[in-house]
Amino acid sequence: MASRKKFWLNLISFLILLFLLGSISSGVYAMTVEEEKKLGKQILLELEGKVEMVRDLTLQNFIEKVGYSLVDQVKPTPFEFKFYVVNAPDPNAFAIPGGYIFVTTGLIVLAESEQEIAGVLSHEISHVTARHVSQLIERMKRLNIASMVAVLAAMLAGGGGAGSQAAATMAMATAEALALKYTREMEVDADQNSLNYLIRAGYDPNGMISFLNKIVRMSLALAPKIPSYLSTHPAAEDRLSLLQNLLQIKQRPAGLFRTIPNFKRIQIKAFVEEREPHVAVTHFQSFVDADPKDLDGYYGLGLAYRKMGRLDKSIEALESATSFAPDDLDILKERGVAYFLFGKLGQAMEDLEAVQSRLSTGVGRNNDLFALYYLGRTYQEKGELSKALPLFLKVKKEASFFIDVHLNLGSIYGRMEQKGMSHFYFGKYFKLRRDEKNAILHFRKAIEWLERGSPEWEEAQREVKELTQKKS
Numbered sequence: 001m002a003s004r005k006k007f008w009l010n011l012i013s014f015l016i017l018l019f020l021l022g023s024i025s026s027g028v029y030a031m032t033v034e035e036e037k038k039l040g041k042q043i044l045l046e047l048e049g050k051v052e053m054v055r056d057l058t059l060q061n062f063i064e065k066v067g068y069s070l071v072d073q074v075k076p077t078p079f080e081f082k083f084y085v086v087n088a089p090d091p092n093a094f095a096i097p098g099g100y101i102f103v104t105t106g107l108i109v110l111a112e113s114e115q116e117i118a119g120v121l122s123h124e125i126s127h128v129t130a131r132h133v134s135q136l137i138e139r140m141k142r143l144n145i146a147s148m149v150a151v152l153a154a155m156l157a158g159g160g161g162a163g164s165q166a167a168a169t170m171a172m173a174t175a176e177a178l179a180l181k182y183t184r185e186m187e188v189d190a191d192q193n194s195l196n197y198l199i200r201a202g203y204d205p206n207g208m209i210s211f212l213n214k215i216v217r218m219s220l221a222l223a224p225k226i227p228s229y230l231s232t233h234p235a236a237e238d239r240l241s242l243l244q245n246l247l248q249i250k251q252r253p254a255g256l257f258r259t260i261p262n263f264k265r266i267q268i269k270a271f272v273e274e275r276e277p278h279v280a281v282t283h284f285q286s287f288v289d290a291d292p293k294d295l296d297g298y299y300g301l302g303l304a305y306r307k308m309g310r311l312d313k314s315i316e317a318l319e320s321a322t323s324f325a326p327d328d329l330d331i332l333k334e335r336g337v338a339y340f341l342f343g344k345l346g347q348a349m350e351d352l353e354a355v356q357s358r359l360s361t362g363v364g365r366n367n368d369l370f371a372l373y374y375l376g377r378t379y380q381e382k383g384e385l386s387k388a389l390p391l392f393l394k395v396k397k398e399a400s401f402f403i404d405v406h407l408n409l410g411s412i413y414g415r416m417e418q419k420g421m422s423h424f425y426f427g428k429y430f431k432l433r434r435d436e437k438n439a440i441l442h443f444r445k446a447i448e449w450l451e452r453g454s455p456e457w458e459e460a461q462r463e464v465k466e467l468t469q470k471k472s
Contacts, residue, residue, distance in 0.1 A: 031097070031134045033078045033079075036097040036098055036131075036134045037078075037079070037097070037098040038098075039097045039098065040096050040097035040098020040099065040100050041098065043096045043097065043100075044096065044098075044100050047096070051086050051087075051088065052086065052087040052088075053084055053085070053086060053087070054084075054085040054086065054087050054105060054270075054273055055401065055402060055403065055404075056085075056269060056273060056370075057369045057370040057373060057395075057399055057402060058266065058269055058368075058369075058370045059085050059105075059108070059266065059269055059270060059273065060083075060084075060085060060399065060401060060402075061369055061370075061398075061399065062260070062266050063083045063084075063085050063103055063108075063117075063121075064083050065260075066114060066117055066118050066121055067081065067083040067101065067121050067125070068081070068083075069118075069201045069202075069258065070118060070121055070122050070125055070197045070198070070201050070203075071125060072201070073196070073197045073200040073201050074125065074129055074197065075129075077099075077128075077129055079098060079099030079128060079129075080098075080099060081099040081100075081101065081125070081128070082099060082100050082101070083101050083102075083103070083121070084100065084101070084102045084103070085102075085103055085104070085105060085108070085270075086102050086103070086104045086105070087104075087105050087273055087274050088104040088105060088106055088274065089104070089105070089106040089109075089274050089275075090104060090106045091104060091106045091107040091109075091110040091214075091215070091218075092104045092106065092107055093107055093120045093121065093123075093124055094124065095124045095125075095127055095128050097134050099128050101121065101124045101125065101128070103117070103120070103121070105270040105271070105273050105274040106270075106274065107120065108266065108267055108270040109267055109270050109271050109274070110211075110214060111211060111267075112210070113207060113259070113263060114203075114207075114258070114259050114260055114263050115203050115204040115206070115207025115210075115257065115259070116207040116208070116210055116211035116214075117207075118198055118201070118203040118207055118208075118258075119194070119198060119203070119205070119207040119208025119209075119210075119211050119212075120208075120211060122193075122194040122195075122197045122198050122201075122203075122208065123190060123191075123194045123208065125194075125197060126189075126190040126191075126193040126194045126197065127190055129193065130189060130190065130193065132190070188242065191242065191243055191246065192246065194208060195208070195243070195246055195247065195250055196250075199250055201258060202257060202258035203257055203258050204257040205247055205250065206247070208243065209240060209243050209244065209247075212240055212243070213240065216240070262330055264296055265296070265299060265330050268284075268296060268299055268300045268303065269303065271283075271300070272300060272303040272304050272307055275304075277304055277305075277307045277308035277309075278308070280300065280303070280304035280307070281301065281304040281305060281308065283300070283304075284297050284298075284299075284300035284301040284304055285297075285301060287300070288301060288317075293324055295321055295325055295328060295331065298317050298318065298320055298321035298331070299318075299321065299330060299331055299334065301314075301317040302314045302315075302317040302318040302321070302331070302334050302335070302338065303334065305317060306334075306337075306338055306341070311338055311341055311342040312342070314338045315335065315338045315339065315342060318331055318334055318335035318338060319335065322335060329355050329358060329359065329368075332351050332354060332355050333351070333352065333355045333368060333370065333371045335351050336348045336349075336350075336351030336352040336355065336371065336374065336375075336378075337352075337370075337371075337374045339351060340352075340374050340377060340378050340381075345378055345381055345382055348374070348378045349375070349378045349379075349382070352371050352374055352375040352378060353375065355368060355371045356368070356371055356372065356375060359371075369394075369395050369398060369399050369402075372391050372394060372395055373391070373392070373395045373402075373405065375391055376388045376389075376391035376392045376395065376408065377408065379391070380408060380411070380412060385412050385415055385416055388408075388412055389409075389412055389416075392405050392408050392409050392412065393409070396409065403429060403432045403433060404429075406425045406426070406428040406429035406432065407425075407426070407429045409421075409425040410422050410423070410424075410425035410426035410428075410429060410442075413425060419445075419449040420446050420448075420449030420450035420451070420456070420457075421446075421450070421456065423442045423443070423445040423446035423449060424442070424443070424446040424450065424456045424459075424460055426438075426442040427439050427440075427441075427442035427443035427445075427446055427460065427463060430442060431463065431467070436467050436470065436471060439463070439467055440463075440464055440467050440468065440471075443460045443463045443464045443467070444460075444464055446460040447460050447461060447464070
């Protein structure tokens, strides 16, 4: 019990270190931008094998929407920002070289609003644009990439197991060695930039302060004293005071702050994603028991039962919700997905078409990629390939991270006797799955069947060349 508590104390301290003290003082960039990008890709590739990335379309679309709304406020930057959600219960966010930013499901669950998520992302974006991340890596040059990845993975491991404790011990040692290099000036710089991005994007900058307060309260609840190696840095209370003072002189956004109406549903998805199904079922059942008309309770219960594989119970929970909230599009969408997975294609199509119809005609509303994807799958199963194809192509265009849609496209083009396009998308699918052997096989088949000189033929040629060189 004592060792488990010590693990959590150390982990929380390390999270605070990375979130609050994420920069170092060197004013010279030892790494070029291109070197930083290359290193970032290498670390990303290794990291993907160490942590569980969340591929849920709703969660990923949310984090990208917030992230890119902030990136739009940044002056021209050489980095192409990418945002990822990691399945881990500990609240954390971090950036690696090249503009890759990661947020855990635990952070989404802990936050109270989109404003707080934006505050965290804005802080990480600020470190990237100021080249703090590359400076940090330069100070860690004694570590190889695998060791760097181990440090990052340790932050996300959680659970208190022997392996995660050992990894966290390494992370703590590395953090302690680096901590003395951090300066108040660099954190002030990051805070100022963060506030500017938030305000220009239309977010409430107080979200950054409120989330910072949460992290501080968590640390104080678990550890009465901040570790000694943080003592050279400004106290968290001083930093919060500075942020509040900065807000007094900043011009606030005119009108209402940017927000989304369904943030609570985003949190529920993140909670179900990171918890064991039986834990999530018990959690949301308690809400329904307390209030038989708790829509969020039924929503969470439907998702939890679906994850458990109890599609009958998932449909039952979602049908209960639609009986007194028939116009709730989130619940209608999830019921349509449950119907599809249960084999009730007619009912799935009815629900999902209704969702898309209402979203496309509503003022300021956009297509829901999650609903769009499952409507495409429903059409595919019913043999309506001409209806499914444009939906999958739209999902692929707007959610390039989503691996499965390439498999669907390969299958559809195959059934439509377009062998070149079929092999092309199967190649893309296997490449994203890190199965280079099958990726090369399908790209070579695509080259045989595709029209010479077409964009897909050219891309397949490049893919074969790159994958072959990588293997050699």
